[in-house]
Amino acid sequence: MRTVVDVRDSNSTTTYTNVGPQPSDSPPSGSRPAFSQPRRARGLSMQREPDFNTNIDLDGDIWLPDKSDVELGEIPENEGDFSSWLGVLIAAKEKHGRDGVLAVWEAVKRRRSWKDVTSEEAKSFWGIILETVLHDEDKLKGVALFAECLLHDNSAQWPSLYLTTVSHCLRKGQYRRALQWHMRLMPNFDPGQEAFGTLLRQFAVTAEPDMHQTLQALYLTAIHRGFYNEIIPLLYESGLSQQCAGWRHAFIRHDDLPPPNAESQPYLSFLARYYPTTTLELEEQVVIGLNSKAYWDAQDDSLWEAINDTHGDESGPPGRQHSDKLGARWFASSWVPLDFAIHAVHALGVHHIGPLSLQSIALRESTAKGVMARIEQLRTVNIGIGHSAYAWVLKRFAENNDDELLAELLHTDIHPDVFDDPAILASIRDKAFDEGDWKTHRLLLAVQPAMVEDSVDSTSNILLHHFVDEGRFKQALALLDEMRTMDIEVHASTIQHICASILDPLPWNPKTTAHNQEAFSTAIAFLTRLTLLQKPLHSRYWQKILFGLGKFGRFGVLEEISLGILDTYQHLCISNAGLLPVHLLDAPPLGVESSARNVLVPTDLPISHEQHPMRRIFDNPALHAAIVRWGFKAGGSQCLDPAKDVSSDSEATGGGFSLARGVRLLAVLNDRGIPFRTSVVQEEVVKCLARTYLSRVSGAPRMNADLPPLKSTLELFNKAAARRLLPDVAELQDLMTEARGKQRRGL
Structure with missing residues (x-):
């Protein structure tokens, strides 16, 4: 039957x-x-x-x-x-x-x-x-039940059951459901440490609070640990430093702290700089101090002696070149910690390493990302990788995250010095083709574009230096535009040369001459292009420009430049979500020994932070007072026309507010996050009104009858400030009289 x-x-x-x-x-x-x-x-x-x-x-x-x-x-x-x-x-x-x-x-x-x-x-x-x-929740429960029976009866685990189910829920924004299925499936269908970490990393790159809350709940209820160095650097490099705080708290609660390596050092250095009141765990302090010679002194004095023997005697000149062959042996030695070797070489005064040393360092990393991290580590301690063709090609492969080509380059039998000889390189390539050695042939074909880029890169920077030296600024600006279009790197030395030749000579209190105005216009052009290239520039350069424009009476240009700076920064944050460079002098002190020349800050650093790059430019009481004064002067010609009703002015940022143009600009900047310093602005407005409205006849101050009514002017300023900036007329007159008296006394 x-x-x-x-x-x-x-x-x-x-x-x-x-x-x-x-x-x-x-x-x-x-x-x-x-x-x-x-x-x-x-x-x-x-x-x-x-x-x-x-x-x-x-x-x-x-x-x-x-x-x-x-x-x-x-x-x-x-x-x-x-x-x-x-x-x-x-x-x-x-x-x-x-x-x-x-x-x-x-x-x-x-x-x-x-x-x-x-x-x-x-x-x-x-x-x-x-x-x-x-x-279908019911059918999914049926699958889970069947999978549990399958596991119990046949010791067979349904493949990717946990990862597929939880990933689906997270992707659909079903956070409660994701946690529920995590709790049910994790005991029997644990995907393992690596796969679970991949899941966390896959969904962590978002600013959505609910997603991070759910992911942290998954982490807290799982048995897997050791994710500090995976999640924190990923979030920080993605410009999500605000999310790092919640994850860091979760990691600390479960004693999941970073090992002493450089993975989390950028974030922790940022935290120590910009949030100095945050208490760091001992392990985190060790990570920050990795760049300090004091840390390595405590590790092993014998290693210091060994490294010193390799790189020469202590009587050598500062900045001396080390022996590339011997240095490569030390960097390659597994018994010498690579972090120690790098910082030891730095402490010995070595400023450049050769291609063999670079090769040894790169060989101790398993990925292109790891190699780039080491190159960046060298840069932060002022150790260059030189200008050899091999170094350039290696860096280019690492930047492109090309693990395969990078591995072939590092393991090739071709000596690094050969890459500097195009003729020999070409003969090796042709021989590889004839013999059918396609791996070598492919590598050398891939090397050619990178070497051409190196040539174009070097030539462009040399030419830019030449144009600046000769004062051919139009050609220099055109070349900068071309380099940006072609994604050609502007070297740090080139930027320093531009700053020294064009920006540093600008006076803080320039006289209104044709020469000075032309110099400021040139400086604005260079600053704008370098900003678009995301080069770290000291805030004092933009402040010089703003003060100069105000002195020249070019208030309209000052308005455009001010809003343009903020717009450009916002655009860079949106289009390059991640990290933006900040000049070292614009960053708070780190509190430990550091050789960093520039600082990277995440794009989500709130502008409410007093050390925000934009606030370093604009949040200056002296600048605010000057903007009020310049705007008052620029709008004076409109206001001093008694036939004009100042209260009927348009709400445009520019000349519509006549005497209150400066106040209006500060209010617009406040809408963008720059603090509006009410007391500073009010005091300067009162001074300007006192100078304009009050004159002395027979020793007593008297209102100038040829000006618009004070009440109308008062309303204009309050409207421009978008707040009650000035008191009523009677009190304002008292303040003006007091201010005029101080002016007369030279106070």
Whole structure:
């Protein structure tokens, strides 16, 4: 006797019948016998409507009542034939979509001896079923129950059950559901340390608070630790420093602290600079102090002596070159910590390393990202990698994150010095082609564009130096534009040369001469281009420009430049979400020994922070008072026309506010996050009004009757400031009288 299972789709129940129909039985009206008579072939039949009754013969027949059979393939006789099962499943999915997959799934659930979960066919098979039920909570619970039975009975773990389910919930913003499934699946279907870390990193790069709260809950309720150096650097480099705080707190609570390496050093250095009241754990303090010679002194004095023996005697001149061959041996020695070796060489006064040393350092890293981190580490301690072709190519491959080409370069038999000889390099390339050594041939072909870039890069910077030296500023600006378009790096030495030649000579209190005005216009052009190139420039240069424009009476240009600076910074933050460079003199002190020339800050650093790069330019009381004064002077010609009603001025940022143009500009800057220093602005406005409205006749101050009514002017300033800046007329007159008296006394 055969057993027939009646399976109802979706939320139906399953019933088992022990007696099958006999050949003499007559089917009820409107129904179909459980066995087709006759059948052309055994196959799979499904209906397309969402609700249906499927008759599944445990011996293999699957078909639907009241529907014509659709032959999709033979039902495999055993669970081990995954190729056949996968073929049936794919055919069912292609012809009947979700319903087809669910029908096969119902057949799968009746077979309990599945064991293959590792073959590619099995992974695809179980993956298709899981993807189909993810949107249906009840069916997903059925899959989880089946997977638990599969694990219990056959020690077979449904592949990627945890990762697929939790990732789906997170991707759909179903955070509560993600946590619920995490709690259910993690005990039996733990994906492992590496895969769990990958999941956290995959979804952590977002500013959405609910996502981070959920991910932290997953972390806190899992057994896996050691993610400080994976999550914190990732968030920081993505410009998500505000999210770092929550993660850091979670890590500290669970004693998940960083090891003494440089991975988290950028974030912790930022934290120590910009949030100095934050208490750092001892392990974090060690990470920040990795650049300090004092840290390495405490590690092993014998290592210092060994390194010193390698790089020369202590009587050598500062900044001396080290022996590249011997240095490479030390950098390659596994018994010498690489961090120690780098900082020891720095402490010995070495400012450049050769290609062999660079190769040894790079060989101790497993990825292009790691190599770039080491190059950046060298840069922060003022150690250059030289100008050899090999160094340039290595850096270019690392910057492009090309792990494969970088590995081939590091392990090639070609000596690094050969890369500086194009003729020999070409002969090696041709020989590799003739001998069929495609790996070497491919590497040398890839090297050529990088070497050409090096040539273009060097030539462009040399030419830029030349143009600046000769005062050919139009050509220099055009070259800067071309370098930006072609993504050619402007060297730090070139920027220093521009600053020394063009920006540093600008006076803080310039006389209004044609020469000075031209010099300031040139400086503005260079500053704008260097800012777009994301080069760290000291805030004093922009402040010089603003003060100079105010002195020249070019208030309209000052308004445009001020808003342009803020707009450009905002644009850079949006288009380059991550880190932006800040000049070292514009950054708070770190509190420990550091050789860093520039500082990187995350783009999400709130402008409310007093050390924000934009506030370093604009949040200056002397500048605010000067802007009020310059705006008052610039708008004076409009206000001093008695026929003009100052209260009817437009709300434009520019001349519409006449005497209050400066106050209006400060209010607009305040809308962008720059603090509005009310007391400073009010005091300067009162001084300006006193000078303009009050004159002395017979020793007593008297109101100038030729000016607009003081009440109208008062209302104008309050409107420009978008707040009650000035008091009522009577009190304002008293303040003006007092201010005029101080002016007369020279106070």
